[in-house]
Amino acid sequence: MDRRTATRLAAGSVAAAAMVAAAGCSVGGFAQRSATAGSTAERTTAPNAAEPIPGLISRGGALQGGGSLGANASPFTEGQVGSDFDPSVSPDGRFVVFASTRHRETPDLFLKRVGGSVLTQLTDESSSEVMPAISPDGKRVAFVSDRNGSWDLYVMPVAGGRPVQLTRDSSPDLHPSWSPDGTRIVFCRQGRSSGRWELWVVDADNPSVSRYIGEGLLPKWCPTPGTGVSGADRIVYQRARERDEGAYGVWMMDFAGGEAGSPMHLVSLPDAACINPSWSPDGRHVVYSVVPTDGTGDSGQLWMTNVEGSWRVALTGGPWRDHLPAWASDGRVYFVSNRTGTESIWSVDAGRVLASAAESGAPIAQAGSGD
Numbered sequence: 086m087d088r089r090t091a092t093r094l095a096a097g098s099v100a101a102a103a104m105v106a107a108a109g110c111s112v113g114g115f116a117q118r119s120a121t122a123g124s125t126a127e128r129t130t131a132p133n134a135a136e137p138i139p140g141l142i143s144r145g146g147a148l149q150g151g152g153s154l155g156a157n158a159s160p161f162t163e164g165q166v167g168s169d170f171d172p173s174v175s176p177d178g179r180f181v182v183f184a185s186t187r188h189r190e191t192p193d194l195f196l197k198r199v200g201g202s203v204l205t206q207l208t209d210e211s212s213s214e215v216m217p218a219i220s221p222d223g224k225r226v227a228f229v230s231d232r233n234g235s236w237d238l239y240v241m242p243v244a245g246g247r248p249v250q251l252t253r254d255s256s257p258d259l260h261p262s263w264s265p266d267g268t269r270i271v272f273c274r275q276g277r278s279s280g281r282w283e284l285w286v287v288d289a290d291n292p293s294v295s296r297y298i299g300e301g302l303l304p305k306w307c308p309t310p311g312t313g314v315s316g317a318d319r320i321v322y323q324r325a326r327e328r329d330e331g332a333y334g335v336w337m338m339d340f341a342g343g344e345a346g347s348p349m350h351l352v353s354l355p356d357a358a359c360i361n362p363s364w365s366p367d368g369r370h371v372v373y374s375v376v377p378t379d380g381t382g383d384s385g386q387l388w389m390t391n392v393e394g395s396w397r398v399a400l401t402g403g404p405w406r407d408h409l410p411a412w413a414s415d416g417r418v419y420f421v422s423n424r425t426g427t428e429s430i431w432s433v434d435a436g437r438v439l440a441s442a443a444e445s446g447a448p449i450a451q452a453g454s455g456d
Contacts, residue, residue, distance in 0.1 A: 157437055158401060161419060161430040162197065168428035169195075170421045171409060173217045173226070175243075176308070176366075178414040182207065182226055182243070183430055184215040194228060196243065199413075207245060218261045218270075219243065220289075221308065227251070227261035227270055227289075238272055240289065251292040260303050263289070264318065265310040271320055271340075273302050284322060286340070298345035299338060300324065303361060306340075309368035312392070317341035319392075321351070321362045321371055333358040335373050335390075351394040359388075363410045363418075365435070368392065372400065372418050372435065374408040387420055389435060400438050407431075 162169045167186035174181050179199055184192040194207040194214045208214040212232035219226050227240045233250070236257040241248040252258045254274060261272045269286050276283050282302045288294040301322035313319040317339035326332045334353025339346035351371065353359050362373040369392055376385040385408045387400040401407045405424040412418050416436035421428055 158422070158424075158431045158433045160425070161199075161432050163425050163427075163429040165427070165429065168192075169430050170428055171216050172411045172419040172421065172430050173219045174411050174413040174419055175219050175223045176221055176414060177223060178417075181411075181419060181430070182217040182219055184217065184228075194226070205245075207241070207243070208248075214239075216260050218263055220263050221265055221267045225267075227263065229259055229261070238270065238287070251287055251289070252295075258285075262304055262306045262320075264306050265308055271298075271304045271306050273304060273322075284320070284345075286343075296343060298340065299348060301336060301348075302333075305363050307364045307368040308366055309364075312368040313339035313341070314346065315341070317346065319368065320345075321364060323360050323362060323373075324348070326353075332378070333360050335359045335362045335371060337392075351392075352390050352397060361409050363412050365412050366414050370435075372410045372412055374410065374420075376408075387418065387433070389439065398439060400433050400435055 161172075161181065162183070165185070165187040167188070169183055169185045169187065171184040172181050173183065180196055181199065182194060182196050185195050186192045188206070191211060191213045192215050193209060194217050196205040196207055197203070207226070210230070210232055212230055214228055214230045214232075216229040217226050218228070224243055225240050226243050227238060228248075229236055230239050230248070235255055236259060237253060238251040238258050238261050239248040240251060251270070252272075256275045256277050258272055258274050261270045263270055268289055270289050271284060271286050273282050274285050275281070281300055284298045284301045284304050286296050286298055301324045304320050304322040307319040307321070310318055318341065319337055320340055321335060321337050323333045324336045326334070332353065335351040337349045337351055351362075352373070354375065356377065356379040358376045358378055360374050360376060362371050364371060370389055371392065372387055372389045374385045375388050383406065384404050385406045386402050387407050387410050388397050389400055390397040400418060401420070401422075403424065405422050407420050407422045407424075410418045410420040412435070413432075416434055417432045418435045419430055419432045422431045424431070
């Protein structure tokens, strides 16, 4: 996969990004395909219960002999016509809201309880509804829709109801994420003059109040408040090197009193894009997807790092595309994968993987930097 393809990956949502790209924005999903073309479910390979995780990556490549940690990924949705993507897990870990093209070519939002089989359809519009984000109290869901002609943010009750429009900018507004107290939402917007992706914060109950806080993509507000310097909140996001738009790394910033602190680099690689960052519930770790940019293949694996960025460990492995992770309160990470032939939602026990690595004595890779 080349740098150009990695750039198309950066928007996160396979469907929304492809549709935004069609509207003239330089973002996209894992492949150059129309988001309105739902793929038929077709099992191409059977998932392996003991699928090996490739060794732990050090700077410049994979460690040989790092050992197989034994992935424990299990399906949450599968076998559908179309694609399931953009999972958001409720704070109590009891249900997941996601976008899907299983019922029609344009995606709607669905809710599924963990351990259950019933799907509740939350939206039913001819427009596209994607990138859901459940509020900290579990009662509301923010999402992105083009129902009024441009990509804007909306909020609706999880139990169903009429959505309230938060943003009305002519530029695409994508990927909302709630502050821990549920009063604000961080999102990314493509700047009208610069063409660069920017980070903005909007008041959830007074959307006329918004603030630019920096450049970046796919922000996630840490669910635990006060984990930053001097009790500030923290926001993690992805950002490209200016000299190479495909070389995405994971960054953080502190946010307090309406002001953003200086960007802090967390992790990047010289031959891969590090994208789709997501917090652990306690704010001590970040999970993200690593996508090769050296032409070795169309794949992506999930990795975890501590918040200091001093080590990282693989959560998934194999020739599939694993991306868009969302960390649940029980330690499981929900993510999107094409391992059964269509994009669906899976989960992996992050705590178990980390414990297995420690028990095996395998070295935990030191996090290198390509920046």
